[in-house]
Amino acid sequence: MQVTVSSGKGGVGKSSITASLLYLLSKDIDLVAVDADADTPNLDILLNVKNWEGEELLSGERVAVIDGDRCNGCGLCARHCPYDCIDKEGKVYRVKEVLCEGCNVCSIVCPHDFVISFKETISGVVKWGKTDYDFKLVSSQLFPGRPNSGKLVFKAKKVAQSFNEDLMVVDAAAGIGCSVVASINGSDLVIVVVEPTKVSLSDAKRLIKVLDHFGLKRVGIINKFDVNPEFVPIAEEFLKEADADIIGYVPYDKNVINAILKGKPPVEVFPESSFSVAINEVYENLKDFI
Template identity: 50%
Template sequence: MQIAIASGKGGVGKSSVAAALIYLLKDDYPLIAVDADADAPNLDLLFGVERWEEEKELVGAKVAKINSETCIKCGICAERCPYDCIKILDENYVVNELTCEGCGVCRLVCPVNGVITLEEVRSGVIRKTTTKYGFPLISAQLDVGRPNSGKLVTEEKEWAKRIMKEKGIEHMIVDSAAGIGCQVIASLGGADVAILVAEPTPASLNDVKRVYRVVQHFREPAYLIINKLDLNPGFKGLYEFAKEEDIPIIGEIPYDRTIPRSMTMLKPVVEAFPESKSSKALKGIAEVVKEQILK
């Protein structure tokens, strides 16, 4: 079983919910966790990871390079660059590697062959460790200004699948990134179930609708968790959305200050404050996941 936890909107508590569910399920089910937010991974912080056992570089991005010795300084490349990343520096045309997308337009329009080349550079790094709780964690970090965040997530999941096969692990829980971009598509692709996390606000409702359309594209069953339940009393938009789309609501988590406190302790809230109101709600959700999803 591969479970993807997504939200559409950032800041709704998706990673905190994911960390809590992973912690509550780890003793009953062999599982591996994947942090699929390559832009801003944080699942390792919630589990107090201090070191990585293994790292792999992903090389796949391309950036343009201009040979200043053979460049005739006509400026056509700078004029035609769709990303405006070619500038003059010390009388030479140079490429800003942080904004270059490696599209190759500059090389195509350059009147002198061989002056501009496309060179492969590192997109990011994928990391693996065994947490102090005993389950493996795969994470990734996208380098600044690099593309291929979706490719990083895909490679994360492939690595996780190999570990599952080697160690007889049955389940993968993927903590997706916010939004509906490449990372989220890679997170949801191949998943058996999507658990959506939202807070009772119009912005969160709008974004969870967007990510649900991605879930529908993959024809995956979806479940909804409403976090920070009492943040906006009287807001019924999430309930109406769930009813219209026939999405089961598997839990409601009240707003609870122990959650940010547990983050500062580098622990899931259900470990740091097991008797808090949010922990009790999360334990109930974990039981529903066991009965309805992992049965």
């Protein structure tokens, strides 16, 4: 079974909630976790992965390479490059690899043979290791300026599936980009985390449209509900219209920040905190859906 934790907006507390739910879930079920925020993965910090056991690289993207010994400096490649990734260095031209999309325009317009070639690049890496809580975490990390975050997340999930655990919990990135689509794909349940604010619900509305497109079952969590209590009924109505049963209301709690500083799930280091009490209630309600 795959459960994905998502949010339309970043900074709503999704990863703290995910880490805490993983801590509780791991006591009752064999699971594997996936950090699918390929641009900024950090779940390994909260789950304290000390050593990575293995890794796989994602390759296959091409970038252009200009042979400086053959280039005569005519500049046609730079003038026609749609990504503005070719600059003049001295008398010849060079490709800024981080910007190159491998579109082949430069080699088409170049009037000379064997000046421009292409090489394969590495887009990112998938790593896995054991957490402090006796389950594995698979983490996807995209390298700066490289494309294919979606493919990287698919690769991370495939690695996670190879461990043959009963449950896979995916911590998706915020938004509705390629990595998010790859994260929610195949989900049996999507947990949508929102705050009671206009910005959060506006972004979550776009996420719900994606979930509707794929016909995915969803539930909702209202985080930091006590920060803007007058907006909570609006958030409740939003989730009701989105066909998302509310499985919990989580208050703002400074202990969450203190737990992050310690690199631990809040429910472990502050089990009596208001956040932890609420997350335990969320966990009990979640059991009805998994």
